[in-house]
Amino acid sequence: MAKYIRRSDEVDIMIMGEGTYPYIRGGVSSWIHQLLVGLSEFKFGITFLGSREEDYEGILYDLPDNLVHLEVHYMFDDEHKLPHKRKGNEEAMKIIQDLYGFFKHKKDAIPKQMHDINFYMEKMPYEDFLFSDKAWSFIEEKYKENCPDISFIDYFWTVRNIHKPIWKLAEIVTYMPHVKLLHSPSTGYAGFLATLAAYDKKIPFLLTEHGIYTRERKIDMLTADWIDFKKPTLLKQPEESNYIQGMWVKFFERIGEFAYIKADSILSLYSGARTIQIKFGAPEEKTRIIPNAVDVDGLNALLDKRPKGVPKVITLIGRVVSIKDIKTFIRAMRITINEIPEAEAWIVGPMDEDEEYASECQNMAESLGIEKNVKFLGFQNIKEILPLSGLQTLTSISEGMPLVILEGFAAGVPCIATDVGSCYDLIKGGLDEEDIALGSAGEITSIANPSALAQEYIKYLTDEVLWKKAQKVALKRVDKYYRQESFLGAYRDLYNEKMKPWPE
Amino acid sequence: MISLNLKLPMNMQVLKVMMLDTVSLGSLSLLYFIHIVLSGMVAAVGSHLLRLRYKDRILQSFLFILLFNIALPFIGYLFSIWLIYYLLYIKYAKILRNTKSINMEELDQEFPTVKRAFGEGSMVDLMGNTLAPQELRMKALSAMADNMTQKNVALIKNSLSEKDDEIRLYSFSLIDKMEHGINNKIHEASIRHQHALSPELRLAAARELAFLYWEMIYFDLSDDILKNFLIEKSFQYAKLVFKENMSDTGINILLGKIYLERELYEEATTQFIIAIESGIENAYIVPYLAELYYNRGNYRSIRSMLSMVDSVGLNATMHPVLEQWRQHG
Numbered sequence: 001m002a003k004y005i006r007r008s009d010e011v012d013i014m015i016m017g018e019g020t021y022p023y024i025r026g027g028v029s030s031w032i033h034q035l036l037v038g039l040s041e042f043k044f045g046i047t048f049l050g051s052r053e054e055d056y057e058g059i060l061y062d063l064p065d066n067l068v069h070l071e072v073h074y075m076f077d078d079e080h081k082l083p084h085k086r087k088g089n090e091e092a093m094k095i096i097q098d099l100y101g102f103f104k105h106k107k108d109a110i111p112k113q114m115h116d117i118n119f120y121m122e123k124m125p126y127e128d129f130l131f132s133d134k135a136w137s138f139i140e141e142k143y144k145e146n147c148p149d150i151s152f153i154d155y156f157w158t159v160r161n162i163h164k165p166i167w168k169l170a171e172i173v174t175y176m177p178h179v180k181l182l183h184s185p186s187t188g189y190a191g192f193l194a195t196l197a198a199y200d201k202k203i204p205f206l207l208t209e210h211g212i213y214t215r216e217r218k219i220d221m222l223t224a225d226w227i228d229f230k231k232p233t234l235l236k237q238p239e240e241s242n243y244i245q246g247m248w249v250k251f252f253e254r255i256g257e258f259a260y261i262k263a264d265s266i267l268s269l270y271s272g273a274r275t276i277q278i279k280f281g282a283p284e285e286k287t288r289i290i291p292n293a294v295d296v297d298g299l300n301a302l303l304d305k306r307p308k309g310v311p312k313v314i315t316l317i318g319r320v321v322s323i324k325d326i327k328t329f330i331r332a333m334r335i336t337i338n339e340i341p342e343a344e345a346w347i348v349g350p351m352d353e354d355e356e357y358a359s360e361c362q363n364m365a366e367s368l369g370i371e372k373n374v375k376f377l378g379f380q381n382i383k384e385i386l387p388l389s390g391l392q393t394l395t396s397i398s399e400g401m402p403l404v405i406l407e408g409f410a411a412g413v414p415c416i417a418t419d420v421g422s423c424y425d426l427i428k429g430g431l432d433e434e435d436i437a438l439g440s441a442g443e444i445t446s447i448a449n450p451s452a453l454a455q456e457y458i459k460y461l462t463d464e465v466l467w468k469k470a471q472k473v474a475l476k477r478v479d480k481y482y483r484q485e486s487f488l489g490a491y492r493d494l495y496n497e498k499m500k501p502w503p504e
Numbered sequence: 505m506i507s508l509n510l511k512l513p514m515n516m517q518v519l520k521v522m523m524l525d526t527v528s529l530g531s532l533s534l535l536y537f538i539h540i541v542l543s544g545m546v547a548a549v550g551s552h553l554l555r556l557r558y559k560d561r562i563l564q565s566f567l568f569i570l571l572f573n574i575a576l577p578f579i580g581y582l583f584s585i586w587l588i589y590y591l592l593y594i595k596y597a598k599i600l601r602n603t604k605s606i607n608m609e610e611l612d613q614e615f616p617t618v619k620r621a622f623g624e625g626s627m628v629d630l631m632g633n634t635l636a637p638q639e640l641r642m643k644a645l646s647a648m649a650d651n652m653t654q655k656n657v658a659l660i661k662n663s664l665s666e667k668d669d670e671i672r673l674y675s676f677s678l679i680d681k682m683e684h685g686i687n688n689k690i691h692e693a694s695i696r697h698q699h700a701l702s703p704e705l706r707l708a709a710a711r712e713l714a715f716l717y718w719e720m721i722y723f724d725l726s727d728d729i730l731k732n733f734l735i736e737k738s739f740q741y742a743k744l745v746f747k748e749n750m751s752d753t754g755i756n757i758l759l760g761k762i763y764l765e766r767e768l769y770e771e772a773t774t775q776f777i778i779a780i781e782s783g784i785e786n787a788y789i790v791p792y793l794a795e796l797y798y799n800r801g802n803y804r805s806i807r808s809m810l811s812m813v814d815s816v817g818l819n820a821t822m823h824p825v826l827e828q829w830r831q832h833g
Contacts, residue, residue, distance in 0.1 A: 215669065218670070219670070219673045322677075327683075331727060334730070360687050360691075363691060364687075368730070397676045398672075446664075446665050447664055447672065447676070448676065448679075450727055
């Protein structure tokens with residue numbers, strides 16, 4: 001059941017968000033908010049796709065007036081009533097066989113029924129796929145053919161859980177208001193929804209990827225605990241992968257390709273991400289880079305609030321989750337504090353996304369005896385935090401283009417970060433020769449390397465000349481290449497170019 | 505007592521006469537009269553006693569015990585009929601005999617065989633070769649993830665500095681998951697240690713903690729800065745256990761390893777010798793003692809020490825070391 005927070009029949013740009021704005025804070029949410037506020041001449045709509053209602057606290061942003069439509073859908077809410085016994089449609093099952101071929105074998109072309117809403121709503125409704133005799137026989141047959149040595153129950157529920165959201169998405173498209181342009185910040189279910197809508201309503205579709213969704217899901221699946229491979233180890237070939245994991249990975253790869261093929265423009269934040277998109281099947285000619293940007297002038301004003309000298313505070317702005325590798329930061333702090341006893345670590349970001357990890361980090365700070373120096377501040381207004389910070393750091397294992405580094409630069413805070421995503425380009429310069437010539441706005445280290453991080457923290461906190469030089473570079477770089485005006489201008493032009501006029 | 509003469513005559517007529525003679529209706533009535541009286545007496549005593557607990561049910565108690573006792577012979581007849589039926593039809597589980605031999609013909613023709621995929625010792629080459637196809641390296645990582653030994657963990661850790669995002673992320677997830685698992689166990693054991701209801705439970709939790717902290721060092725899951733901290737923690741808990749039970753072989757060996765790591769060779773020797781005296785197989789301790797003598801420069805003792813246990817040579821890692829010392833030591 002859809003929930004409408006705001007409702008309009010006419011929307012210029014509909015953004016499809018999977019587990020993001022306005023219910024979750026983070027890089028993508030800030031980016032969407034920035035677009036909404038910065039491009040106030042457009043009427044925006046948001047279709048929020050969440051897991052279950054209880055997983056979200058509520059709306060976390062002040063919604064701007066030009067957000068005229070906000071509908072919320074939960075993909076995995078429990079089924080309340082079961083349909084009656086049914087036989088299923090023979091003809092539709094043949095199409096399902098083709099779809100199955102597409103998902104299983106990469107070489108198969110996308111069957112045209114995959115983007116036909118009528119197929120989901122009429123020929124093969126949700127109840128037929130999940131509850132009919134024919135569907136049961138099909139699942140049973142494929143199980144025997146592909147993976148008879150794993151649990152049938154696991155296989156059956158995987159088939160159901162993977163595909164169930166597709167029918168929900170098809171239903172969302174059916175009731176979608178009039179839209180001129182679709183914009184999805186990821187592939188996955190949001191990208192699939194935008195693709196279906198683009199085919200059905202014949203409207204243009206933009207795809208901006210912050211991280212690479214397909215790759216992130218692949219890593220999630222490969223290390224997931226809930227996918228248990230019950231085949232005895234001694235009977236398993238060394239290279240044999242978990243079939244259930246493979247099903248999920250292939251599914252996300254295919255729906256990613258589906259979105260890449262339909263999207264009118266495929267945008268990324270930096271060149272490395274663009275290369276990965278092409279590797280995952282994005283047609284090169286459609287790809288384009290629009291980097292993140294920040295309100296440089298607004299953040300420059302914070303320079304006046306800075307105290308004299310370099311505060312011995314190292315700030316990490318980000319969610320407390322394992323991919324940010326907060327534990328490496330805490331270890332690095334232990335080494336730093338040995339040299340600079342008054343040094344403090346501020347960890348600024350929500351701690352409720354992975355509470356177990358957050359408590360593990362707190363326990364670690366305590367067990368290393370630095371609980372007084374390491375402060376977990378939760379979500380804070382960065383405008384209050386940045387002027388009091390000497391350095392900003394990111395110890396992540398994976399990043400796209402972190403907005404926080406740019407915000408720090410605009411507020412005059414150099415950054416020490418791991419060599420992931422576009423961090424190198426941001427800190428050392430990499431857009432062009434001129435950018436490289438500007439110099440270093442901090443330092444880059446290898447990942448999971450506390451000693452190297454600590455060495456850089458100590459160097460910058462104790463050498464004011466070096467620190468000031470880095471601050472100067474940071475301010476220059478962000479002003480020259482990452483101003484919000486150019487970011488908003490690029491999207492404004494793209495929206496105007498692609499937007500389909502209202503039908504007469 | 506009435507005795508029943510059960511010598512059976514040849515024809516039924518004689519039987520009928522004899523039955524009437526010896527077991528007359530009167531004697532049967534007497535038998536049942538006495539049975540009823542005795543049942544009544546048992547019921548009276550029983551209900552009298554039961555009244556202490558069931559005050560308002562004296563009559564019900566009396567009637568129940570009385571009727572139960574009177575009916576007992578009939579219950580016996582019914583139970584016997586059921587027992588005969590049960591014994592006739594019960595199915596016993598098959599007991600396999602002569603299980604020492606396996607009839608290979610009975611096995612499926614397509615018995616699964618596990619084949620080599622990477623070749624012996626190829627993981628090190630593969631993971632260190634950035635030119636190898638990413639897909640193959642991911643498969644190698646996945647194979648190692650199923651078998652997180654010390655060597656495999658070291659290989660996975662090396663992949664953390666990979667340029668390829670997928671390999672790096674997967675390696676990190678594997679290491680993080682393993683570290684997370686041990687940290688969780690440490691956290692749970694610490695709580696049990698703090699809130700233990702008895703000294704035995706407290707000691708058991710301390711023993712677990714000593715080994716868990718050592719596991720972090722063994723798998724090299726911490727960097728150097730944390731290593732000393734973890735060794736100290738493991739040592740503290742091992743010492744606690746040692747104070748209470750000096751002949752806990754596991755703890756003796758653990759303390760020996762900790763002392764060896766800290767280069768406290770006298771103390772390490774003592775702990776290893778206690779472990780040997782506790783009855784543990786020499787082959788397990790000898791490599792540690794040999795390492796200890798080597799570190800102390802006592803090279804002469806190494807050869808004799810290693811020759812004490814032939815089985816050490818069966819270990820693939822130890823074999824060349826043993827041969828080296830045999831030939832040149």
